[in-house]
Amino acid sequence: MQVVEISGLSYAYSGSLVLDGISFSIGEGDLLGMIGPNGAGKTTLFSCMLGLLGGYAGTIKIFGEDIKKDSKALKSIGYIPQKKTIDQNFPATVEEVVSLGITSGRVSTEKIASALDTVGLLAQKDRRVGELSGGQQQRVLIAKALVNDPQLLILDEPATGVDLETQNRFYALLKKLNQEKKITIIWASHDLDAVNRIASSVACINRSMFFHGATHEFFENSDLLKAYSESSMQAHMHLHDH
Amino acid sequence: MIEMVFEILEFGFMQRALIAAVAVAITSSVIGLFLVLRRNSLFGDALSHVAFGGIAVGLVANIYPLWTGMAFSVLGALGIAKLRQSGRIPADATVAILLASGLALGIVLLSGFDERGVDLNSFLFGSILLVSVEDTLAILAMAGAIIAIIILLYRQLMYVTFDEEQAKVSGLQISKLNYLFVVLASVSVIVSMRLVGILLVSALIVIPNITALLFGRGFKKTALISVGMSIFSVVAGITVSYAANLAPAGTIVLMSTAVFLATLAAKHFSRKQTVEKLEAAKS
Numbered sequence: 405m406q407v408v409e410i411s412g413l414s415y416a417y418s419g420s421l422v423l424d425g426i427s428f429s430i431g432e433g434d435l436l437g438m439i440g441p442n443g444a445g446k447t448t449l450f451s452c453m454l455g456l457l458g459g460y461a462g463t464i465k466i467f468g469e470d471i472k473k474d475s476k477a478l479k480s481i482g483y484i485p486q487k488k489t490i491d492q493n494f495p496a497t498v499e500e501v502v503s504l505g506i507t508s509g510r511v512s513t514e515k516i517a518s519a520l521d522t523v524g525l526l527a528q529k530d531r532r533v534g535e536l537s538g539g540q541q542q543r544v545l546i547a548k549a550l551v552n553d554p555q556l557l558i559l560d561e562p563a564t565g566v567d568l569e570t571q572n573r574f575y576a577l578l579k580k581l582n583q584e585k586k587i588t589i590i591w592a593s594h595d596l597d598a599v600n601r602i603a604s605s606v607a608c609i610n611r612s613m614f615f616h617g618a619t620h621e622f623f624e625n626s627d628l629l630k631a632y633s634e635s636s637m638q639a640h641m642h643l644h645d646h
Numbered sequence: 647m648i649e650m651v652f653e654i655l656e657f658g659f660m661q662r663a664l665i666a667a668v669a670v671a672i673t674s675s676v677i678g679l680f681l682v683l684r685r686n687s688l689f690g691d692a693l694s695h696v697a698f699g700g701i702a703v704g705l706v707a708n709i710y711p712l713w714t715g716m717a718f719s720v721l722g723a724l725g726i727a728k729l730r731q732s733g734r735i736p737a738d739a740t741v742a743i744l745l746a747s748g749l750a751l752g753i754v755l756l757s758g759f760d761e762r763g764v765d766l767n768s769f770l771f772g773s774i775l776l777v778s779v780e781d782t783l784a785i786l787a788m789a790g791a792i793i794a795i796i797i798l799l800y801r802q803l804m805y806v807t808f809d810e811e812q813a814k815v816s817g818l819q820i821s822k823l824n825y826l827f828v829v830l831a832s833v834s835v836i837v838s839m840r841l842v843g844i845l846l847v848s849a850l851i852v853i854p855n856i857t858a859l860l861f862g863r864g865f866k867k868t869a870l871i872s873v874g875m876s877i878f879s880v881v882a883g884i885t886v887s888y889a890a891n892l893a894p895a896g897t898i899v900l901m902s903t904a905v906f907l908a909t910l911a912a913k914h915f916s917r918k919q920t921v922e923k924l925e926a927a928k929s
Contacts, residue, residue, distance in 0.1 A: 454815045475817075483815045494683060496808065497864040504805045507816045511801075532862060545812075552816075 412462035437603030482549025539570030678851035696722035699751030772843035
């Protein structure tokens with residue numbers, strides 16, 4: 405069964421097309437690296453998939469269900485947004501933040517402990533989340549997503565702006581979640597080297613789908629890599645022009 | 647002071663005042679924690695000023711003013727929530743518009759109003775010592791309902807306060823929760839007005855929570871510390887105001903400010919001591 409099936413997805417912000425006819429699908433147990441320059445539409449694509457943005461053309465099916473008709477499937481998604489600093493004064497402890505991920509039923513301390521153990525933060529459970537480093541805060545957000553037993557994890561450039569050691573620990577965690585916990589993962593990143601090492605498939609978007617296929621097919625094709633760097637450079641210059 | 651509390655408890659009006667004040671203290675501090683963390687500290691101030699406009703409408707139209715005040719406060723709160731969701735006007739500007747408009751409406755309507763028989767000061771500065779048995783029961787009922795709903799929706803409200811986008815992704819009905827919360831906040835403001843009046847309502851909402859946040863504990867513990875601080879401030883404020891013949895509303899708020907400053911000083915002192923110990927250990 406396909407975990408995600410997207411066909412002909414288009415979305416426009418104030419008349420300007422941000423996503424143009426995107427189509428791709430992801431199978432169970434896949435770890436998809438989503439790459440593309442800044443402003444390529446990755447976050448918009450995720451927002452559509454998560455039901456945060458309506459008004460798009462095309463269809464998005466999660467576990468076979470069209471999310472426009474039935475949003476139940478969205479509950480099986482864990483989402484980790486782009487790294488943002490948590491307010492230092494926010495008084496919740498790590499344990500309290502992770503408990504927010506349990507959206508129905510009893511709050512199970514065992515489940516919270518297990519999720520924190522997976523991300524290596526069990527010893528920090530009573531600390532205030534605002535006191536932790538940026539990398540640790542991201543891992544708390546992952547534990548919050550894991551506590552709800554997601555079948556699909558969507559991560560939007562989660563390791564941007566953290567140090568190299570934290571990044572490597574983070575990539576090891578992604579691999580562990582995919583291989584040991586069998587969670588299907590879509591992971592947006594600018595770190596091509598990490599995507600090459602970890603992802604089982606790659607989707608490269610720049611408003612429209614540029615490439616979708618096995619990781620080695622992308623990274624072993626010098627023409628594709630060249631075209632990707634050129635499109636990234638153009639997007640970079642476009643951003644600076646504005 | 648404890649002896650004095652027991653002494654003043656012999657009077658029926660003081661019993662009612664303290665019961666109502668404790669209910670108000672719990673409600674305003676619990677609602678206030680969410681407002682402060684959402685950086686909406688002045689929301690209560692805006693709602694109380696809108697309520698003032700509503701009270702003026704009630705006085706002029708000869709309707710029980712607290713009901714019109716509550717209706718205006720709830721409508722104003724829903725209006726703010728709607729404007730914010732549209733994203734067309736900055737959040738702090740919506741508060742400023744509501745605050746100024748509510749006050750202006752009250753001033754205009756009352757400018758030609760015959761004030762005989764109406765104690766405007768009781769709306770502006772509170773009248774906790776004048777609460778009747780019926781008032782006390784009404785305050786207890788409203789406070790009980792607010793606290794019960796907050797306890798029931800505690801985790802959902804905490805999630806929305808922590809990160810609205812993630813809460814939405816997890817399936818929470820953000821708009822409904824936000825609307826419900828602003829209605830609870832406006833009812834809480836009306837309840838608090840009997841204690842400290844329109845002009846000082848926001849102090850009850852903000853100061854105990856800012857004090858509790860200084861302790862740097864978890865969310866639940868911060869809420870409990872805030873409630874404790876708030877109850878202490880109202881009980882001590884009423885007691886001191888009675889003993890020294892001072893205005894209760896002002897005394898309660900000053901008591902709350904004193905607790906905040908004492909906590910701030912204690913925290914500063916303890917941090918300084920920790921740094922000194924660390925430096926001593928280094929050398």
